Amino acid sequence: MESKKEKTFKFVVVGGGIAGVTCVEQLSSQFASEDVALITAGPHIKAVTNYKQVSRRLEEFDVEEKPSSVLEEKYSNLTIIHSAVKSLRTHTHCVETADGRVFGYEKLCICSGARPKLLTQENPHVLGIRDTDSAQEFQKRLSTAKRIVVVGNGGIALELVYEVRRCEVIWAVKDKAIGNTFFDAGAAQFLIPSLEGDKEQAAAPCKRQRFTTEEPAPDASGSALGPDWHRGIELQGQTPKPDTGSWPVYVQLTNGETFGCDFVVSATGVVPNTEPFLHGNNFLLADDGGLQVDDHMMTSEPDVYAAGDVCSACWEHSPLWQQMGLWTQARQMGWYAGRCMAADVLSEPIDLDFCFELFSHVTKFFNYKVVLLGKFNAQGLGSNHELLVRCTKGQEYVKVVLSGGRMVGAVLIGETDLEETFENLILNQMDLTAYGEELLNPDIDIEDYFD
Numbered sequence: 534m535e536s537k538k539e540k541t542f543k544f545v546v547v548g549g550g551i552a553g554v555t556c557v558e559q560l561s562s563q564f565a566s567e568d569v570a571l572i573t574a575g576p577h578i579k580a581v582t583n584y585k586q587v588s589r590r591l592e593e594f595d596v597e598e599k600p601s602s603v604l605e606e607k608y609s610n611l612t613i614i615h616s617a618v619k620s621l622r623t624h625t626h627c628v629e630t631a632d633g634r635v636f637g638y639e640k641l642c643i644c645s646g647a648r649p650k651l652l653t654q655e656n657p658h659v660l661g662i663r664d665t666d667s668a669q670e671f672q673k674r675l676s677t678a679k680r681i682v683v684v685g686n687g688g689i690a691l692e693l694v695y696e697v698r699r700c701e702v703i704w705a706v707k708d709k710a711i712g713n714t715f716f717d718a719g720a721a722q723f724l725i726p727s728l729e730g731d732k733e734q735a736a737a738p739c740k741r742q743r744f745t746t747e748e749p750a751p752d753a754s755g756s757a758l759g760p761d762w763h764r765g766i767e768l769q770g771q772t773p774k775p776d777t778g779s780w781p782v783y784v785q786l787t788n789g790e791t792f793g794c795d796f797v798v799s800a801t802g803v804v805p806n807t808e809p810f811l812h813g814n815n816f817l818l819a820d821d822g823g824l825q826v827d828d829h830m831m832t833s834e835p836d837v838y839a840a841g842d843v844c845s846a847c848w849e850h851s852p853l854w855q856q857m858g859l860w861t862q863a864r865q866m867g868w869y870a871g872r873c874m875a876a877d878v879l880s881e882p883i884d885l886d887f888c889f890e891l892f893s894h895v896t897k898f899f900n901y902k903v904v905l906l907g908k909f910n911a912q913g914l915g916s917n918h919e920l921l922v923r924c925t926k927g928q929e930y931v932k933v934v935l936s937g938g939r940m941v942g943a944v945l946i947g948e949t950d951l952e953e954t955f956e957n958l959i960l961n962q963m964d965l966t967a968y969g970e971e972l973l974n975p976d977i978d979i980e981d982y983f984d
């Protein structure tokens with residue numbers, strides 16, 4: 534492959550999702566006179582727009598799919614190659630693309646994302662949702678569906694059961710409460726009425742959900758969708774009719790029930806897209822199949838970095854941070870990987886970025902603003918923690934996780950206006966023992982309290 538090299542770039546980034554684009558922008562701007570390449574399988578790239586720093590650590594932004602020419606116009610040293618990488622030779626520092634071209638690199642960053650981990654492979658009645666194509670396929674199939682089964686209890690399932698209209702949705706959940714990847718049972722309880730509310734009934738007179746609490750028995754192309762992916766696409770089925778007794782597919786659950794449906798959405802997590810890079814190389818993989826990266830986003834292969842959903846952060850984490858497959862983390866990792874690659878080339882030292890100090894995520898579920906901070910579900914704390922909860926039905930749910938009298942995490946649902954104060958309390962690790970439950974007393978203006 535070495536002899537066929539068409540061109541050698543100083544930096545090559547693989548993947549036009551948010552991690553890859555952020556990384557390549559960082560490198561192209563810092564090294565304006567060096568050749569940089571972005572190799573991506575899809576025709577479009579993802580761009581961060583309307584970036585807003587909500588507080589010291591919380592950020593919000595929109596993500597837009599754009600033609601890649603937008604990037605090439607912005608950076609004259611950037612070349613975009615539209616083809617999938619089919620193999621990598623780390624010992625000769627080159628990649629081969631599906632269209633047979635070979636490119637050399639000095640430093641490479643793999644940002645190839647992840648793909649849905651489907652319940653069953655190659656069953657035409659089981660769909661995953663990841664990119665624009667799969668979302669469109671879902672929309673098309675939904676338009677003629679009377680009943681679907683959604684399997685999984687994470688972000689995608691939460692969004693779907695709320696957004697789908699005029700179609701019976703059977704949500705198969707193996708946990709005791711909904712939304713296990715984001716919420717505890719208390720928060721889940723707070724959110725449940727939103728699924729049964731009058732507002733929904735008015736918009737979708739035929740919408741019905743049925744919950745079950747047992748799981749059923751039993752090629753990545755574009756970038757992952759992101760915030761508000763369902764806005765602007767009609768997620769509407771056909772009005773449910775009486776069960777005719779004949780469905781395209783049947784799902785048997787471990788609680789013994791069987792449901793027929795038009796199709797099944799497998800919202801059961803993702804697997805990192807690593808295959809094209811593994812053969813012939815010695816990448817260390819984490820338990821989740823991601824490329825292991827150290828605190829400089831470096832994989833176990835020399836001059837190869839990784840960022841976003843494809844990688845697993847294997848440095849010793851801050852006690853207040855954990856990795857999740859999220860838009861924000863893809864951006865932060867892509868940006869930091871670019872800076873680490875630059876520091877390496879310039880032989881400059883670089884410290885782990887402060888964004889990895891505290892986990893923070895702002896999103897929306899069931900039309901509520903949701904802010905998650907630190908060890909929001911007491912992850913890894915065992916019994917060594919206490920919880921304070923304040924809840925006003927239909928308005929807000931506030932949960933604080935304390936360990937040794939110090940705040941280590943929080944879940945804020947609704948317009949609580951507490952995120953900045955709590956973020957500061959978590960970061961400064963102040964001993965809050967003296968305040969006890971007063972911490973969540975709604976009659977106290979907590980901001981003034983700690984100023």
Ligand SMILES: Cc1cc2nc3c(=O)[nH]c(=O)nc-3n(C[C@H](O)[C@H](O)[C@H](O)COP(=O)(O)OP(=O)(O)OC[C@H]3O[C@@H](n4cnc5c(N)ncnc54)[C@H](O)[C@@H]3O)c2cc1C
Pocket residue numbers: 547548549550551552553572573574575616617618619644645646647662663664688689753754755756757758759760761762806809840841842843858859860861863896
């Ligand atoms: C339906 C849905 C809703 C979501 N909602 C949210 C949300 O509200 N908030 C949030 O924070 N996160 C959300 N996420 C998660 C978020 O989208 C991902 O964590 C994030 O997009 C990961 O970015 P990435 O750049 O690592 O990977 P991706 O966006 O998956 O990009 C990977 C890129 O690599 C390219 N690629 C793959 N293989 C190759 C190859 N061999 N050669 C060349 N190119 C390749 C792909 O074409 C793509 O351009 C959602 C995800 C989904 C699926």
Ligand SMILES: NC(=O)C1=CN([C@@H]2O[C@H](COP(=O)(O)OP(=O)(O)OC[C@H]3O[C@@H](n4cnc5c(N)ncnc54)[C@H](OP(=O)(O)O)[C@@H]3O)[C@@H](O)[C@H]2O)C=CC1
Pocket residue numbers: 652684685686687688689690692707713714748749799800801802803857858859896897
């Ligand atoms: N607003 C947001 O922030 C959103 C973020 N996302 C992100 O996009 C990515 C993909 O989302 P999603 O697919 O929902 O993945 P998630 O990882 O969020 O959730 C997967 C869910 O499926 C469950 N599960 C896994 N295997 C099975 C099985 N065999 N049977 C039944 N249930 C199973 C998991 O349970 P268990 O945990 O017990 O394994 C978990 O509840 C995630 O990284 C997610 O964080 C997606 C949508 C919205």
